[in-house]
Amino acid sequence: MISFKLQLDVTLSNFGGAILAKKSxxxxxxxxxxxxxxxxxxRAEMIKNHDYVGLSTLPxxxxxxxxxxxxxxxxxPHAYMRKFQLSRLNFRELAHKGQIPGVRKASW
Incomplete structure (x- = not known):
């Protein structure tokens, strides 16, 4: 799967004042x-050496x-799209505004 980080210039002021998750x-x-x-x-070293007791001591x-x-x-946290690292709601809003490169509304 292709994964990439979007470099979006989006702030909450031009995003319509979205509701954020709890800061905590x-x-x-x-x-x-x-x-x-x-x-x-x-962790990788312990797994390689089959040290499962040691793994249980890690946080x-x-x-x-x-x-x-x-x-x-x-x-x-819900309806997350890995490829864009956005939820479906934010993806839809940004796609409609044309701020996600290569994404356009389907029509057939």
Missing amino acids: KIEKAKRIEQTIARYADK RDASPTRRHNRDELDGR
Whole structure:
């Protein structure tokens, strides 16, 4: 699957004042990302050596399965589109405005 980061110049003022996810949830997701990155090499080494007891001593948030995809703009956790890193709602709004390159409305 092709994945890329959109470099969008979108602020909430020109986005219609979207409702954001709770700041605490967004901060928790960032903290989990940092923990995963911090322990990635150590986890890989333990898995390679089949050290499952050692894996259980690592922090719970060091496991990549604890990560939950969130919309880049407002932090929405549901209806996430991996390719664009947006929720369906934000994707639709930006696509209609023509701010996502290569995306246009289907007609047949």
